[in-house]
Amino acid sequence: MKESFPLIWIPLLPLLGAAFNLLLGRKLSRRWVHTVAVGTVFGSLVMTLFVLRQLYAGWDSHHHTMVTLHHAVFDWINAGAVQIKFGLMADTLTGVMLFIVTFVGALIHLYSTGYMDHERDYARFFGYLNLFMGAMLLLVLGDNLVVLFLGWEGVGLCSYLLIGFWYDKSGTQKLGLENANAGRKAFIVNRIGDLAFIIGMFILFAAVGSLDFADLSAAAAQGPQGPLMSSYAPFGFGPFSLAGVAALFLFIGATGKSAQIPLYVWLPDAMAGPTPVSALIHAATMVTAGVYMVARMNFLYMLTPSVMAVVALVGALTAFVAATIGLAQNDIKKVLAYSTVSQLGYMFMGVGVGAYAAGIFHVFTHAFFKACLFLGAGAVIHALHHEQDIRRMGGLKSSLSVTRLTFLVATIAIAGIPPLSGFFSKDEILWKAISTANPAAPWLGPVIYVLGMAGAICTAFYMFRLYTLTFEGKCRLSAEEQAKIHPPDWRMATPLVVLAFGALVLGVLGLPGLFGEHANFFHNWLAPTVDQGAKFAALAIPGAHVTPAILSKSHGAEGGLMALSFAIALLGSVIAWRVYNKGPSVWARNLTDRFRGPYNAIYNKYFVDEFYFLVVIWPFKKIAWLLWKVVDALIIDLLCVRGSARIVDLMGRLVRQFQTGSVQHYLAGLLVGVGVILYVVAQPPDDFRIRANSIKAAGAPLKVLVGERVFFDARRPVDKAMRALEYKWDFDGDGKVDEPQAPTQQKGQKEQAQRWSKRQMANFIYKKPGRYRVVMDVRDTRWHTQARETQVIDVIDPNAPKVPVSGSSTHGKGVH
Amino acid sequence: MLLIAILAIPLVGAIAVALMPRKDEQGARHMGMVFTLLTFFVSLALIAGFKISDPGMQFEFSVPWVRSLGINFHVGIDGISLWLVLLATLLGPIVMLSTYKAIDTRVKEFVASLLILEMAMIGALVSLDLFVFYVFWEIMLVPMYLMIGVWGHGAKIYAALKFVLYTLVGSLVMLVAIIYVYVSHGAATGFYTFDYMVLTQSVWGEQAQIFLFLAFAIAFAIKVPMFPLHTWLPDAHTQAPTAGSVILAGVLLKMGTYGFIRFAIPLFPYGAAVWAPYISGLAVIGIIYGALVAYAQKDAKKLVAYSSVSHLGFVMLGLMAMNEAGVTGSLYQMLNHGISTGGLFLAIGMLYERRHTHELDQFGGLWRRMPVFAGMFMIIMLSSAGLPGLNGFVGEFLILVGAFTHHQGVAGTDLPIFIWHSRLMAGIAAIGVVLGAVYLLHLYQKLMFGPITQPKNADLDDASWREILTFAPLIVLIFAMGIYPKPFLERMEPAVKLFLKEYKVKYKASEGYTGQQPKQLASLSRSKYALPALSAPRAGIVAKTTMAGGKAVSPKVPKIVRPKIVPPKVVRPKIVRPKVRPRGGAAPAPRTPRKRISPEDMRRIRRQMQQRGRPPGRGGRGGAG
């Protein structure tokens, strides 16, 4: 851990350049703009070389040890458990990426000064380009996933800005929204990838508690008991190992960024941006970020063979599918775009089978020859004034000789014809693919090898088709267009030459095992960082981890396979050369006619864009509109909010009817009220009941003995108001008033009717047994109401013989 | 004293502006600018004087306001409310600056209401007395209502009325809860007070807490606004003037979330635990729903309004995650939302000043004409979309991490986990981040990119220096808070730690406690507010509130003794047998005849009375003889 070198300056320099250009650039002359822009990038390149020297010094090729430069800049996010520091680190893997980014970046900056010479927003372009360089360098240098994510989304932003650079044009000439849409599509697809990436980060954080690569690798090193190996069932789906789930989510993020199968749709549209942008971002640097991330997290991926299988398979599939689409494209940049997607597929195939060094080496070589191809195409487009359809070009080798030569070298390299770098890196990947055994998916090796080889043939074919249609044969341009062709000036030519030379020579860095154990410089260089994963995996999942099969020892097989891939590459190239030598050939025409169906599928890119539109974009728009109009406007707003207001209004209107203003209506209401109150209040009491001998059973005939004094009680249960009630009793049912006895013998029915007493209780002695009906009349003097209550009483003679009562008790006749 | 100054300056400003002559519009604007800037600079002193390590309340000031009810004008700030006050005071001058060209009718009244609104906002943020909080909460409505109703455009009356009524309904529910708290606390401890510091020391029964929290939650949920209660926001925003929208989005929306973190959760921890799953569920729905509906909008302001629903859904999710990362993240996201959405509204306001329309279709290709404006607008848009390196990302990252690690123990302790599937919710909320990018890029593209379609757009002038000056502080803050959030986070940290520690203590105390009356917890460490010991006779408030000057003032609150209710003794009426009056027509017994007075005697008596001044003549009941 050496703090020797302030690594922050490598990304900071381009960022400062970007700030300078974006803020002040508009006002300054072009000289200022591009000197600052190119200067800062070359500054970073120099610093990178310095770092590489230090790394080289500390690197021991035999014992696979290296030195890592660290630079903890400041505490970034710290809230309780979340302690994220903004730290940078540089080890051998970073070294390689740094070199690619800065070297190719510097060349492309130089190239851009020529390419964008007549452009109006000159400063803005270079501002964005520098911003991109800064973000990419941050991504590569970050020492924890969050800083990597910072760079990750930073480059996503820059690709959005640069793709939509000609924001008011469709394509390069006519006005329209296409470029802007392409930029937006790129950003959103990247963002979807980033969504998965961030979830992966959270899973790792929840398990390990930190996101620094050092801590993560330490957690991975803890073997089976480590946090990474604990079982984890996200969203209820089956128990996977935590490392597996996190790795999968991170890989989905990588597919978004590096344009693999599900999320590659944005890359072909990204060609809407200026060609140097395509060269830098969509060929050399940004798209390789995914591969770098997988390589950096090799310790995580090695723990989960199943996810590595997924990575390899997706890579292989992408390689093959993209290559087939490439066959049928007629736009020079579209062909190169699909070629990039295909080559990225190869890289993921490499890292997917555990051959991280091979994958990164392919990134290294691909950066050179793909950049060279793109810049060559750029030179052609620049010369032909934005003509991109290869069918209308042809025969440019005479006018653009330098471009033709560099383009040819790069084409041979990418086709995979030795001794150029392309062959070595691609062959290494194919060799590692077939020779590595992945216990989780034993069938994986051969399958991806076949896919890879098929992809290789197509690559060779469409690359040479592109070359021959563009440069060979007779020129299909109109006379005056041909006149206007001008060869690229030095600023555009030198990068082409340098890159072509790189493509030619760099193969030597990664010679296959055939040439001796330590011949592969690249493998040894990356070993310290990349092979950690293998060691941890052997510890964590003994026996179940990905191991290079014994086959890798026998050089014979390797040699044979190398010859096979060379033959295939040669075959593809020669066929393409023969077919398209004279220009768009008739043979190709009727071939495509015969296979109309598949050709159509390939030409329309398997209708993936339309599929996505139908499955994702259209429903999204419809749901959004539906939610707004129905849920928001109708249900919540109209029904609940306005509804309650309307109810109140309705009630108000209802009550208003009564306010007529006419006094007499009010009086009528008053009278009704008084009437009701009087009626309710002035209710005479009516709950009279007689209870005798305080026997509670109401209704049942009362058993009383002859001669026994019977007490009758007419008090009402609740009588707080002490009503002025008067009572009259008739005990023996003879209709005469027995109680109150008349004080004086007054004759006549009227007096009897008059006699009322206020006493509520009375008593009587029955002489003869039998059944009597006691009648009580009650009068309310205040309300002048009268009520009558009856009670049946059986008087029994105690000394009469017991007669078995057999239902013969006749009514009224007592038994004597 | 400092807080009182910060509150007083806008008030004095408002009065000063109100007294100015009506015609002097430019003078009113300058006066408004002066006062808002003054408030801002004074509030900067807050940061200087703020002791980072002290978790408790600082700059406290308490003076008895209504002695008989135990209401003290008790103000103070801690880590949680410090930055929100700063946000309010920062947005003040920015909004003032943006109204120089926007408002031209009744400028004087506008500036006055703006200043009063600022005072009310700061008041609500710093008040530590439930009653004072409620008063400021209501005062906030009035100027906002005026702003939307008077200076708004389109269906402004409807929008203003809907805004006020919606918030009012909520706050009335809260008032009921506040009163219940006041009474029950008084009844239990015999010590009636609205003081938040004292109330947080006692814990209510489980059942009571559930309903009380719900009452508070409704009021604050409307203000946040959370998913089903949000329909007032789009209307209020589209019809409000630029300044109104910025202040409404910048600070007023934070009142809801601030209310949750200051009052609802600490006072009723158990209630918070019970309702947490539902609230975070609604928050997640709000995130997705807000984003989707925002994408479908044709009106720029409506789009940004719905984006606020989505962003504040994040804040609520973080809050309910109830761990350090989540709560700090939600606090930080409140600031971010204030800045980024405030900025968005400023930008749309500037476009409105030029084209007098919010319709997205009317714009297109403005980058060509207004590159500087487009640049600034892009930075603000990206901050709102949560691009790493800008402020939005820090907040959203913390919230999502907090929500994601919720299951590893709430508040870092062994409390039961409130929210089931917290990881699923965090996953869905992360989708909200993507949708955020979708609708914001949609907005940006409709406004800025593409060829110039409308002829009127061809001659729009670029951002003037005044507009650049308006955006400058926001952009500086966006970058500063994005790259180096340490100064902001470290001041929040102690307060959040204390918040969570107390939450744990009170949650354990209130679990299983089903009593109606609140019970006090002696274990809470707020020594400064030692409540009279349970056994000691009910002394007055012992809250030694230290004035900023260090002089201990213990406001004497009169003891209200509970009336002793004596159960009425039920007296059984004795039945008195009425004296039976003989019946029949016999006349009543003749009364004793009165001695007849001859006329001569009458004359003599009259003479005597005259000498003694009594009036002659003899009345009397029943007349003579």
Next chain:
Amino acid sequence: MVPTGYVLVLAAVLFLLGLVGVVLRRNVIIVMMSVELMLNGVNMTLIGFARARGEMFGQAFSFMIIALAAAEAAVGLAILVAIFRTRRTVNVDEISLMRH
């Protein structure tokens, strides 16, 4: 000697007739007169009970009522005149709005 029951009944009838007049008639003057009738009914009740109890209070009270009736009539008619002057009508139904 008049039985109080008869007096009360007569008073009640008088009162009710006044009530009918108030409720049914459209002309404000007639309504006012009906009110006077009702007041007379009340007076008669008072005096009837005063006579029944042999005390003067009833009559004193009805004396007050007459004074009151005078005051009420004065103010009522003043208002009536004021309304008539502005609205040219004494019909109860037309005087139903505070402002016309």
Next chain:
Amino acid sequence: MDLLSQKTPLSQRRPFISSLMATIALLVPWLATSVAWATPQAAAAAKTAPAFNGALWTFYIFGALTIAGALLTITRRNPVTAALWLVFTLFATAGVYLSLHATFMAAIQVLVYAGAIMVLFMFVVMMVGNTERQEFGIMRGLFSKVVALGAIALLGWRLISLLMRQAPAKAAMVSDGYGSVHSMGGVLFREYLFPFEAISVLLLVAIVGAVVISRRSTEEKEEV
């Protein structure tokens, strides 16, 4: 209730004379009986002679006249006729008061009520002028009228049925000075002193009120 809308014979058309004649027809017997009653001897004679209950017969006569007067007051369309019939009713009521030994009240009734208040009514009626045609459509608001009538009927029936069934409470014996000015003065200036003063204040207020209201109207006249 179409009583009002029909065209009644001659007496209606010249309302004034018919009501005047009725008043005079009432005045003469009333004066005669009151004079007869005023003398103490007659009162004492009436008391002692149980056979012919003079008071009862006066009550019957004047009671009937009161009811008739009241009925006619509320049914006349022309307010002037109604006013005069009201005067007639007041005189009849005064007669009833006489039968109840309330001589002073009878005088006051005639003096204040019939004299002062009815004069005020007549004055206002004259000023307001002929508002006969105001009496259009009885049918308006029929619903509330029917409701009101129903309520009155219910209340009336209940009230009267209760009063009828009221037991004939024994009326207290009263001295012959009962109801005279003398006893009334005693009551008014002893027990009822405060109400007496209060009612005078009320009258003052009423006067001021009436003046203010009517004065305002005169200003308008200037404007008009």
